[in-house]
Amino acid sequence: MSTEDVEVRRSARRRRTVSARREAGRVVILIPASMSRSEERVWVARMLKKLEAGERRRRPSDTDLLARASDLSARYLGGHARPSSIRWVSNQRSRWGSCTPADGSIRLSDRLRGMPSYVVDYVILHELAHLLVAGHNRDFWTLLRSYPRLERARGFLDGVALAQGLDMADDVDEPDDATGVEDVTVTA
Structure with a gap:
Protein backbone atom coordinates (compact mmCIF):
# COMPACT_ATOMS: atom_id res chain seq x y z
CA MET A 1 0.00 0.00 0.00
CA ARG A 59 -12.05 -12.14 1.74
CA PRO A 60 -10.57 -15.58 1.17
CA SER A 61 -9.21 -16.67 -2.20
CA ASP A 62 -10.84 -19.45 -4.22
CA THR A 63 -8.20 -21.87 -2.88
CA ASP A 64 -9.00 -20.79 0.68
CA LEU A 65 -12.72 -21.25 -0.04
CA LEU A 66 -12.20 -24.88 -1.10
CA ALA A 67 -10.30 -25.64 2.11
CA ARG A 68 -13.01 -23.88 4.11
CA ALA A 69 -15.73 -25.87 2.34
CA SER A 70 -13.93 -29.14 3.09
CA ASP A 71 -13.68 -28.18 6.76
CA LEU A 72 -17.38 -27.20 6.93
CA SER A 73 -18.39 -30.44 5.23
CA ALA A 74 -16.35 -32.46 7.74
CA ARG A 75 -17.72 -30.56 10.75
CA TYR A 76 -21.40 -30.33 9.81
CA LEU A 77 -22.10 -32.84 7.03
CA GLY A 78 -19.94 -35.78 8.05
CA GLY A 79 -17.60 -35.05 5.14
CA HIS A 80 -20.21 -36.29 2.64
CA ALA A 81 -20.33 -33.11 0.54
CA ARG A 82 -17.19 -32.91 -1.57
CA PRO A 83 -17.10 -29.93 -3.92
CA SER A 84 -14.78 -30.10 -6.91
CA SER A 85 -14.42 -26.30 -6.94
CA ILE A 86 -15.67 -23.20 -5.19
CA ARG A 87 -15.10 -19.68 -6.48
CA TRP A 88 -16.25 -16.08 -6.29
CA VAL A 89 -18.37 -14.83 -9.19
CA SER A 90 -19.70 -11.38 -10.05
CA ASN A 91 -22.71 -12.36 -12.15
CA GLN A 92 -25.12 -13.46 -9.38
CA ARG A 93 -27.62 -10.71 -8.71
CA SER A 94 -30.58 -12.75 -7.45
CA ARG A 95 -28.80 -15.22 -5.17
CA TRP A 96 -25.94 -15.42 -2.69
CA GLY A 97 -24.57 -18.67 -4.08
CA SER A 98 -25.28 -21.56 -6.39
CA CYS A 99 -24.03 -25.04 -7.08
CA THR A 100 -24.06 -27.63 -9.82
CA PRO A 101 -24.39 -31.05 -8.17
CA ALA A 102 -23.50 -32.85 -11.43
CA ASP A 103 -19.94 -31.52 -11.39
CA GLY A 104 -19.65 -30.48 -7.72
CA SER A 105 -18.95 -26.82 -8.45
CA ILE A 106 -20.03 -24.03 -6.10
CA ARG A 107 -20.16 -20.34 -6.92
CA LEU A 108 -20.46 -17.53 -4.34
CA SER A 109 -21.64 -14.04 -5.14
CA ASP A 110 -18.84 -11.54 -4.69
CA ARG A 111 -21.36 -9.43 -2.74
CA LEU A 112 -20.54 -11.78 0.18
CA ARG A 113 -16.92 -10.60 0.31
CA GLY A 114 -16.28 -8.75 3.53
CA MET A 115 -19.40 -10.09 5.26
CA PRO A 116 -18.89 -11.80 8.63
CA SER A 117 -17.27 -15.22 8.33
CA TYR A 118 -20.26 -16.99 9.91
CA VAL A 119 -22.44 -15.63 7.07
CA VAL A 120 -20.04 -16.80 4.33
CA ASP A 121 -19.76 -20.15 6.13
CA TYR A 122 -23.56 -20.46 6.13
CA VAL A 123 -23.77 -19.81 2.36
CA ILE A 124 -20.99 -22.32 1.70
CA LEU A 125 -22.70 -24.87 3.95
CA HIS A 126 -26.04 -24.18 2.23
CA GLU A 127 -24.50 -24.94 -1.16
CA LEU A 128 -22.67 -28.00 0.19
CA ALA A 129 -26.02 -29.32 1.43
CA HIS A 130 -27.39 -28.89 -2.11
CA LEU A 131 -24.66 -31.23 -3.34
CA LEU A 132 -26.40 -33.86 -1.22
CA VAL A 133 -30.08 -32.83 -1.37
CA ALA A 134 -31.87 -30.92 -4.12
CA GLY A 135 -34.42 -28.33 -3.07
CA HIS A 136 -35.22 -26.98 0.37
CA ASN A 137 -37.16 -29.88 1.85
CA ARG A 138 -37.05 -31.44 5.33
CA ASP A 139 -33.93 -33.50 4.53
CA PHE A 140 -32.10 -30.38 3.35
CA TRP A 141 -32.86 -28.38 6.52
CA THR A 142 -32.06 -31.37 8.71
CA LEU A 143 -28.53 -31.30 7.25
CA LEU A 144 -28.14 -27.61 8.11
CA ARG A 145 -29.71 -27.77 11.57
CA SER A 146 -26.37 -28.51 13.26
CA TYR A 147 -24.86 -25.17 12.13
CA PRO A 148 -25.06 -23.04 15.32
CA ARG A 149 -25.43 -19.70 13.54
CA LEU A 150 -27.98 -20.82 10.96
CA GLU A 151 -30.79 -18.41 11.87
CA ARG A 152 -28.43 -15.53 12.64
CA ALA A 153 -26.75 -15.84 9.22
CA ARG A 154 -30.09 -16.12 7.41
CA GLY A 155 -31.35 -13.03 9.24
CA PHE A 156 -28.19 -11.13 8.37
CA LEU A 157 -28.61 -11.90 4.66
CA ASP A 158 -32.29 -10.97 4.77
CA GLY A 159 -31.34 -7.64 6.36
CA VAL A 160 -28.66 -6.93 3.75
CA ALA A 161 -31.07 -7.76 0.92
CA LEU A 162 -33.74 -5.48 2.38
CA ALA A 163 -31.33 -2.61 3.13
CA GLN A 164 -29.79 -2.73 -0.34
CA GLY A 165 -33.13 -3.13 -2.11
CA LEU A 166 -31.95 -6.34 -3.73
CA ASP A 167 -34.47 -8.28 -5.76
CA MET A 168 -33.65 -11.64 -4.25
CA ALA A 169 -35.58 -14.79 -5.16
CA ASP A 170 -37.56 -16.21 -2.24
CA ASP A 171 -37.75 -19.93 -1.61
CA VAL A 172 -40.94 -20.63 0.30
CA ASP A 173 -41.51 -24.17 1.49
CA GLU A 174 -44.08 -25.49 3.86
CA PRO A 175 -43.10 -25.19 7.53
CA ASP A 176 -41.27 -28.26 8.74
CA ASP A 177 -42.89 -29.33 12.00
CA ALA A 178 -40.03 -31.69 12.82
CA THR A 179 -37.35 -28.99 12.73
CA GLY A 180 -39.33 -25.81 13.26
CA VAL A 181 -37.57 -24.38 10.21
CA GLU A 182 -39.45 -22.64 7.45
CA ASP A 183 -37.61 -21.53 4.35
CA VAL A 184 -38.69 -17.96 3.70
CA THR A 185 -35.35 -16.37 2.89
CA VAL A 186 -33.41 -15.28 -0.13
CA THR A 187 -31.82 -18.05 -2.12
CA ALA A 188 -28.33 -18.70 -0.89
Whole structure:
Protein backbone atom coordinates (compact mmCIF):
# COMPACT_ATOMS: atom_id res chain seq x y z
CA MET A 1 0.00 0.00 0.00
CA SER A 2 1.47 3.37 -0.95
CA THR A 3 1.76 6.20 1.57
CA GLU A 4 -0.78 8.37 -0.27
CA ASP A 5 -3.44 5.76 0.58
CA VAL A 6 -2.86 6.28 4.32
CA GLU A 7 -4.08 9.16 6.46
CA VAL A 8 -2.85 9.46 10.04
CA ARG A 9 -5.14 11.33 12.41
CA ARG A 10 -3.81 12.46 15.77
CA SER A 11 -6.17 12.90 18.68
CA ALA A 12 -5.51 14.69 21.97
CA ARG A 13 -8.29 12.60 23.55
CA ARG A 14 -6.57 9.34 22.58
CA ARG A 15 -4.02 8.27 25.22
CA ARG A 16 -2.71 4.80 24.36
CA THR A 17 -4.86 3.15 21.71
CA VAL A 18 -4.20 2.98 17.99
CA SER A 19 -6.82 1.90 15.47
CA ALA A 20 -7.15 1.60 11.72
CA ARG A 21 -10.07 1.45 9.31
CA ARG A 22 -10.91 1.96 5.67
CA GLU A 23 -12.69 5.17 4.81
CA ALA A 24 -13.56 6.31 1.28
CA GLY A 25 -10.90 4.18 -0.40
CA ARG A 26 -8.06 5.01 1.98
CA VAL A 27 -6.73 3.73 5.28
CA VAL A 28 -7.25 6.00 8.27
CA ILE A 29 -5.03 5.34 11.29
CA LEU A 30 -5.97 7.01 14.56
CA ILE A 31 -3.13 7.60 17.02
CA PRO A 32 -2.53 9.62 20.22
CA ALA A 33 -1.37 13.20 19.56
CA SER A 34 1.54 12.65 21.95
CA MET A 35 3.08 9.88 19.83
CA SER A 36 6.49 10.66 18.29
CA ARG A 37 7.06 10.50 14.52
CA SER A 38 9.21 7.37 14.88
CA GLU A 39 6.51 5.67 17.00
CA GLU A 40 3.97 6.73 14.39
CA ARG A 41 5.95 5.02 11.60
CA VAL A 42 6.15 1.80 13.65
CA TRP A 43 2.44 1.86 14.45
CA VAL A 44 1.39 2.69 10.89
CA ALA A 45 3.33 -0.32 9.57
CA ARG A 46 1.90 -2.56 12.32
CA MET A 47 -1.69 -1.41 11.75
CA LEU A 48 -1.43 -1.81 7.97
CA LYS A 49 -0.32 -5.43 8.49
CA LYS A 50 -3.18 -6.07 10.93
CA LEU A 51 -5.75 -4.49 8.59
CA GLU A 52 -4.53 -6.51 5.60
CA ALA A 53 -4.51 -9.76 7.62
CA GLY A 54 -8.11 -9.14 8.70
CA GLU A 55 -9.15 -8.43 5.13
CA ARG A 56 -7.52 -11.65 3.93
CA ARG A 57 -9.52 -13.59 6.53
CA ARG A 58 -12.77 -11.91 5.48
CA ARG A 59 -12.05 -12.14 1.74
CA PRO A 60 -10.57 -15.58 1.17
CA SER A 61 -9.21 -16.67 -2.20
CA ASP A 62 -10.84 -19.45 -4.22
CA THR A 63 -8.20 -21.87 -2.88
CA ASP A 64 -9.00 -20.79 0.68
CA LEU A 65 -12.72 -21.25 -0.04
CA LEU A 66 -12.20 -24.88 -1.10
CA ALA A 67 -10.30 -25.64 2.11
CA ARG A 68 -13.01 -23.88 4.11
CA ALA A 69 -15.73 -25.87 2.34
CA SER A 70 -13.93 -29.14 3.09
CA ASP A 71 -13.68 -28.18 6.76
CA LEU A 72 -17.38 -27.20 6.93
CA SER A 73 -18.39 -30.44 5.23
CA ALA A 74 -16.35 -32.46 7.74
CA ARG A 75 -17.72 -30.56 10.75
CA TYR A 76 -21.40 -30.33 9.81
CA LEU A 77 -22.10 -32.84 7.03
CA GLY A 78 -19.94 -35.78 8.05
CA GLY A 79 -17.60 -35.05 5.14
CA HIS A 80 -20.21 -36.29 2.64
CA ALA A 81 -20.33 -33.11 0.54
CA ARG A 82 -17.19 -32.91 -1.57
CA PRO A 83 -17.10 -29.93 -3.92
CA SER A 84 -14.78 -30.10 -6.91
CA SER A 85 -14.42 -26.30 -6.94
CA ILE A 86 -15.67 -23.20 -5.19
CA ARG A 87 -15.10 -19.68 -6.48
CA TRP A 88 -16.25 -16.08 -6.29
CA VAL A 89 -18.37 -14.83 -9.19
CA SER A 90 -19.70 -11.38 -10.05
CA ASN A 91 -22.71 -12.36 -12.15
CA GLN A 92 -25.12 -13.46 -9.38
CA ARG A 93 -27.62 -10.71 -8.71
CA SER A 94 -30.58 -12.75 -7.45
CA ARG A 95 -28.80 -15.22 -5.17
CA TRP A 96 -25.94 -15.42 -2.69
CA GLY A 97 -24.57 -18.67 -4.08
CA SER A 98 -25.28 -21.56 -6.39
CA CYS A 99 -24.03 -25.04 -7.08
CA THR A 100 -24.06 -27.63 -9.82
CA PRO A 101 -24.39 -31.05 -8.17
CA ALA A 102 -23.50 -32.85 -11.43
CA ASP A 103 -19.94 -31.52 -11.39
CA GLY A 104 -19.65 -30.48 -7.72
CA SER A 105 -18.95 -26.82 -8.45
CA ILE A 106 -20.03 -24.03 -6.10
CA ARG A 107 -20.16 -20.34 -6.92
CA LEU A 108 -20.46 -17.53 -4.34
CA SER A 109 -21.64 -14.04 -5.14
CA ASP A 110 -18.84 -11.54 -4.69
CA ARG A 111 -21.36 -9.43 -2.74
CA LEU A 112 -20.54 -11.78 0.18
CA ARG A 113 -16.92 -10.60 0.31
CA GLY A 114 -16.28 -8.75 3.53
CA MET A 115 -19.40 -10.09 5.26
CA PRO A 116 -18.89 -11.80 8.63
CA SER A 117 -17.27 -15.22 8.33
CA TYR A 118 -20.26 -16.99 9.91
CA VAL A 119 -22.44 -15.63 7.07
CA VAL A 120 -20.04 -16.80 4.33
CA ASP A 121 -19.76 -20.15 6.13
CA TYR A 122 -23.56 -20.46 6.13
CA VAL A 123 -23.77 -19.81 2.36
CA ILE A 124 -20.99 -22.32 1.70
CA LEU A 125 -22.70 -24.87 3.95
CA HIS A 126 -26.04 -24.18 2.23
CA GLU A 127 -24.50 -24.94 -1.16
CA LEU A 128 -22.67 -28.00 0.19
CA ALA A 129 -26.02 -29.32 1.43
CA HIS A 130 -27.39 -28.89 -2.11
CA LEU A 131 -24.66 -31.23 -3.34
CA LEU A 132 -26.40 -33.86 -1.22
CA VAL A 133 -30.08 -32.83 -1.37
CA ALA A 134 -31.87 -30.92 -4.12
CA GLY A 135 -34.42 -28.33 -3.07
CA HIS A 136 -35.22 -26.98 0.37
CA ASN A 137 -37.16 -29.88 1.85
CA ARG A 138 -37.05 -31.44 5.33
CA ASP A 139 -33.93 -33.50 4.53
CA PHE A 140 -32.10 -30.38 3.35
CA TRP A 141 -32.86 -28.38 6.52
CA THR A 142 -32.06 -31.37 8.71
CA LEU A 143 -28.53 -31.30 7.25
CA LEU A 144 -28.14 -27.61 8.11
CA ARG A 145 -29.71 -27.77 11.57
CA SER A 146 -26.37 -28.51 13.26
CA TYR A 147 -24.86 -25.17 12.13
CA PRO A 148 -25.06 -23.04 15.32
CA ARG A 149 -25.43 -19.70 13.54
CA LEU A 150 -27.98 -20.82 10.96
CA GLU A 151 -30.79 -18.41 11.87
CA ARG A 152 -28.43 -15.53 12.64
CA ALA A 153 -26.75 -15.84 9.22
CA ARG A 154 -30.09 -16.12 7.41
CA GLY A 155 -31.35 -13.03 9.24
CA PHE A 156 -28.19 -11.13 8.37
CA LEU A 157 -28.61 -11.90 4.66
CA ASP A 158 -32.29 -10.97 4.77
CA GLY A 159 -31.34 -7.64 6.36
CA VAL A 160 -28.66 -6.93 3.75
CA ALA A 161 -31.07 -7.76 0.92
CA LEU A 162 -33.74 -5.48 2.38
CA ALA A 163 -31.33 -2.61 3.13
CA GLN A 164 -29.79 -2.73 -0.34
CA GLY A 165 -33.13 -3.13 -2.11
CA LEU A 166 -31.95 -6.34 -3.73
CA ASP A 167 -34.47 -8.28 -5.76
CA MET A 168 -33.65 -11.64 -4.25
CA ALA A 169 -35.58 -14.79 -5.16
CA ASP A 170 -37.56 -16.21 -2.24
CA ASP A 171 -37.75 -19.93 -1.61
CA VAL A 172 -40.94 -20.63 0.30
CA ASP A 173 -41.51 -24.17 1.49
CA GLU A 174 -44.08 -25.49 3.86
CA PRO A 175 -43.10 -25.19 7.53
CA ASP A 176 -41.27 -28.26 8.74
CA ASP A 177 -42.89 -29.33 12.00
CA ALA A 178 -40.03 -31.69 12.82
CA THR A 179 -37.35 -28.99 12.73
CA GLY A 180 -39.33 -25.81 13.26
CA VAL A 181 -37.57 -24.38 10.21
CA GLU A 182 -39.45 -22.64 7.45
CA ASP A 183 -37.61 -21.53 4.35
CA VAL A 184 -38.69 -17.96 3.70
CA THR A 185 -35.35 -16.37 2.89
CA VAL A 186 -33.41 -15.28 -0.13
CA THR A 187 -31.82 -18.05 -2.12
CA ALA A 188 -28.33 -18.70 -0.89
